[in-house]
Amino acid sequence: MKSTVEHLNPTRVKLTVEVGFDELKPHFDKAYKTLAGQVKVPGFRPGKVPAKILEARLGRGSILTEVVNDAVPAKYGEAVGKEELSVLGQPDIEISKIEDGEVLEFTAEVDVRPEITLPELSGISVTVDDLEVTESDIDEQVEALRDRFATTVTVDRPAADGDQVTVNLRASIGGEPLADATADGLTYRVGSGELIDGIDEAVTGLSAGDSASFTSTLVAGEHAGEDADIEVSVTAVAERTLPEIDDDFAQLASEFDTVAALRDDLREKITRVKNLQRAGDARDKILSHLLEVTEIPVPEGARKAEIEGRQHEAVHSFGHDEDALAAHLESIGQTREELDAEIESSADEAVRTQLLLDALADATAATVTQQEFSERVMYNAQRFGMRPDEYFQQLQQAGQLGGLFAEVRRGKALMSAVQQATITSLSGETLDFATLFGIEAVDEPADDEGTAAGDAAADAASTDAVPTESGPAAH
Numbered sequence: 001m002k003s004t005v006e007h008l009n010p011t012r013v014k015l016t017v018e019v020g021f022d023e024l025k026p027h028f029d030k031a032y033k034t035l036a037g038q039v040k041v042p043g044f045r046p047g048k049v050p051a052k053i054l055e056a057r058l059g060r061g062s063i064l065t066e067v068v069n070d071a072v073p074a075k076y077g078e079a080v081g082k083e084e085l086s087v088l089g090q091p092d093i094e095i096s097k098i099e100d101g102e103v104l105e106f107t108a109e110v111d112v113r114p115e116i117t118l119p120e121l122s123g124i125s126v127t128v129d130d131l132e133v134t135e136s137d138i139d140e141q142v143e144a145l146r147d148r149f150a151t152t153v154t155v156d157r158p159a160a161d162g163d164q165v166t167v168n169l170r171a172s173i174g175g176e177p178l179a180d181a182t183a184d185g186l187t188y189r190v191g192s193g194e195l196i197d198g199i200d201e202a203v204t205g206l207s208a209g210d211s212a213s214f215t216s217t218l219v220a221g222e223h224a225g226e227d228a229d230i231e232v233s234v235t236a237v238a239e240r241t242l243p244e245i246d247d248d249f250a251q252l253a254s255e256f257d258t259v260a261a262l263r264d265d266l267r268e269k270i271t272r273v274k275n276l277q278r279a280g281d282a283r284d285k286i287l288s289h290l291l292e293v294t295e296i297p298v299p300e301g302a303r304k305a306e307i308e309g310r311q312h313e314a315v316h317s318f319g320h321d322e323d324a325l326a327a328h329l330e331s332i333g334q335t336r337e338e339l340d341a342e343i344e345s346s347a348d349e350a351v352r353t354q355l356l357l358d359a360l361a362d363a364t365a366a367t368v369t370q371q372e373f374s375e376r377v378m379y380n381a382q383r384f385g386m387r388p389d390e391y392f393q394q395l396q397q398a399g400q401l402g403g404l405f406a407e408v409r410r411g412k413a414l415m416s417a418v419q420q421a422t423i424t425s426l427s428g429e430t431l432d433f434a435t436l437f438g439i440e441a442v443d444e445p446a447d448d449e450g451t452a453a454g455d456a457a458a459d460a461a462s463t464d465a466v467p468t469e470s471g472p473a474a475h
Contacts, residue, residue, distance in 0.1 A: 003079040008109070011299035015108045017079045021101050024071055031066035060100065068095065068104065076108050086113035089301040111299035116359040119293050124421040126285040128278040131425070133270050141266045142245060145253045152238040158205045159237045161191040165203055166236040171218070171228040180221040181228065199232060206234045217331055222319045225328025272438050279436045282423045287353070287414060296352045306347035314339065357410035364416040368408045376408045
């Protein structure tokens, strides 16, 4: 087999492959065996028809077609490996020559990953906010604990802000009830704004047994983005009482005996969270800097596929109903043209990010262990509310395990860049990588520390794997 490569542009090549007929013997044997099992010839058992009789019955052209259809994908793959091409997407293949008994020639145009020259990572410097944990930060967490351990007592009075109400909801559009927007026995805290716009105003002042109607825009389901008439019926009103902040409360809400010990623990946790927020800020700034200073040609095929995927997701979230999507866009004051422009821009940046991080992964020789891959599967499964084995099976069925593997590898590559960069606070303090990401010192920081912070990096490094109709889609 002979192959040559012509670079059409920085992201696309034309591969010409020439295969002698002597190399096609396994494909001829396979074609004869396949066709022999499909053709019935008197006097011969199925699958036992001789090649010459098959050719006489079907014609040499049918045999060659079967051979070409089987051989071309295989020889294309061999040529890609031989020429060491990093191909992206499916090739456009054209048979350019068939000389029976002599040679088969075909061409394949395909997008390839461009050559990317990376900047010196140790020369990157970014600045993040100073770390400040205030008493009000701790007070906020204490109040959240009080809210969690609040007690309720049913009362015979109209509902007020802060009360817990039990309600039944009915929604309709044009007088037609919506089955997917009906619920009974919902528990809701008045004033939380966590259910549907307009419900706080509707239930305030209602007692058990009272009802009210209001109009709101549906945010999910088949009619997402449409205005619906909502009827809410209150079946119970309960007053919430928050516990006093004392040592008894500390023992109830935590493993600590005193409020002081509880507040000290909250301070440490808030410090870790704020450090991780600063770490995420540093990571994002380093990624943005790399994208800004690095020339990254975008393959048109990859860009088009990313745009189509994002456009599909936009419509999919509205039950594939273009009218529902249009109604939603109108409700937020956005045109379809503006949405498409936004999708195209984000798709372009997503492809550039993936190409950059793939190049960075190659440059840093980033590898992914089985444990790291398994941890990412469990992490994503938890995010999507799925069992790890169910999530893995969906990835497998959709042929997207490789995409998730690449996502983890990109995350590790980005963490390698973060480790080599200089991160300082606004006050001028140089920040330690391990402290910032909340990981312990290790003997091999370039590998183990990247693993410890891998989940956070992978979030920024990928376009995310999100469940679709056919399974999780890793772009």
